[in-house]
Amino acid sequence: xxxxxxxxxxxxxxxxxxWLSTRQTRHVVRHRGDVPAEFAGRIGLxxxxxxxxxxxxxxxxxMFAVVFDAxxxxxxxxxxxxxxxxxxxxxxxxxxxxRQLVLIALVSGVLGLLGLPFTLWRQxxxxxxxxFNRMTWRLFVADAIKGLVLSVALGLPLVAAILxxxxxxxxxxxxxxxxxxxxxxxxxxxLFPTVIAPMFNSFTxxxxxxxxxxxxxxxxxxGFSLNGLFVMDGSKRSAHGNAYFTGFGKGxxxxxxxxxxxxxxxxxxxxxxxxxLGHFTHRHILKRLVFSFALTLAGFALLGWLxxxxxxxxxxxxxxxxxxxxxxxxxxxFFLVAPVFSFPFTPLGSWYSRKHEFEADRYATxxxxxxxxxxxxxxxxDDNAATLTPDPVHSAFYDSHPPASVRIRRLIDHGAASPxxxxxxxxxxxx
Ligand SMILES: [Zn+2]
Numbered sequence: 001x002x003x004x005x006x007x008x009x010x011x012x013x014x015x016x017x018x019w020l021s022t023r024q025t026r027h028v029v030r031h032r033g034d035v036p037a038e039f040a041g042r043i044g045l046x047x048x049x050x051x052x053x054x055x056x057x058x059x060x061x062x063m064f065a066v067v068f069d070a071x072x073x074x075x076x077x078x079x080x081x082x083x084x085x086x087x088x089x090x091x092x093x094x095x096x097x098x099r100q101l102v103l104i105a106l107v108s109g110v111l112g113l114l115g116l117p118f119t120l121w122r123q124x125x126x127x128x129x130x131x132f133n134r135m136t137w138r139l140f141v142a143d144a145i146k147g148l149v150l151s152v153a154l155g156l157p158l159v160a161a162i163l164x165x166x167x168x169x170x171x172x173x174x175x176x177x178x179x180x181x182x183x184x185x186x187x188x189x190x191l192f193p194t195v196i197a198p199m200f201n202s203f204t205x206x207x208x209x210x211x212x213x214x215x216x217x218x219x220x221x222x223g224f225s226l227n228g229l230f231v232m233d234g235s236k237r238s239a240h241g242n243a244y245f246t247g248f249g250k251g252x253x254x255x256x257x258x259x260x261x262x263x264x265x266x267x268x269x270x271x272x273x274x275x276x277l278g279h280f281t282h283r284h285i286l287k288r289l290v291f292s293f294a295l296t297l298a299g300f301a302l303l304g305w306l307x308x309x310x311x312x313x314x315x316x317x318x319x320x321x322x323x324x325x326x327x328x329x330x331x332x333x334f335f336l337v338a339p340v341f342s343f344p345f346t347p348l349g350s351w352y353s354r355k356h357e358f359e360a361d362r363y364a365t366x367x368x369x370x371x372x373x374x375x376x377x378x379x380x381x382d383d384n385a386a387t388l389t390p391d392p393v394h395s396a397f398y399d400s401h402p403p404a405s406v407r408i409r410r411l412i413d414h415g416a417a418s419p420x421x422x423x424x425x426x427x428x429x430x431x
Contacts, residue, residue: 002315013343014070020394021063027391028052036388038408042378054130054385061126065118072114073336078317082332100163100328107332130385132239146199158184166327174304178297193247203230211266218270222277222367228253235259240384245276263383268376271368278363284356303334346397353400361411370415374408
């Protein structure tokens, strides 16, 4: 029964993904030749067509990846891949605990190696074809080594702690494991801006005095104390631009990609920042964090229950050991299979995220100029070759941000009513 449910949901998920991708491709291709009215005069036909081509190329690539991932999942579970790796692990090392750690390392290694060609193709073919790749091979290898060292240094102790709890902490092990997971994640969040991110990029304080001044005034207006404005050398990997908020309490900082600063005018940067402050004021980051912790608790509780059921293993193509511990098998199976069961809920998460984006946009129109945010967004859509004409169903299912046209229309509506708004919407050339 469980096997049938798993296979059914896996196939349903693949079919749904492919159907959505096909819809997206068709919709984008159909609108390739005409720029939507909201963007007429601000985005040229050439840029619009390029965005369409980029979107279609990425969707087609993802369709291939979806099928490949499903085959890998079936190979590891029902076709006996995980069982074979477990046998291999028990031949490589003695001792139950070591065998389990080796098994997890083997599965991570196999998944990492299988994903590598996709990462390489995406970066050096797809992104390069549209002029976005700035990554050199040297940097790619350096990143990969750092990432591997980091995941071993951080992941191994975490996995070992959870396995140990599963074996020794009794029936409520999952509650303890959740506690360890929480502490680990909060620590990671605290360390990310100051320890982990600087291992991959350099961060310099924003040096432009007039811009700093402008941002300070915005922050005061919003009743917000900023602890740091940094510029990140995002251009060494990609031409895509971005800005983000990171850290908590005293460690919170705003990070601008150098690619973003190079393209936007000071008033546009202010508007983008007002949007970010909107996320902060509405406590979106905190809400998402609390939500994800609650979801993880439910996940661990579920794993606690499943790991004691023989059908959970046999139903997924693995024979649980009668003498040794099955903790590692349970963990791996759960992490492999959980996305199959959670995929149908994707639209809920996307909807929640879009709701937050609208709230942050609303906040930006109240504390900065809506027209500046519009022109900043237009530049960003243009530079990132983000499609202006996504398929509505595909967008509702996946997109964390509202479709370009809907977002711009709302901004213009609010902006017209905002006391800060003035004049017509500037074109990127005249702004
Ligand atoms: Zn946002």
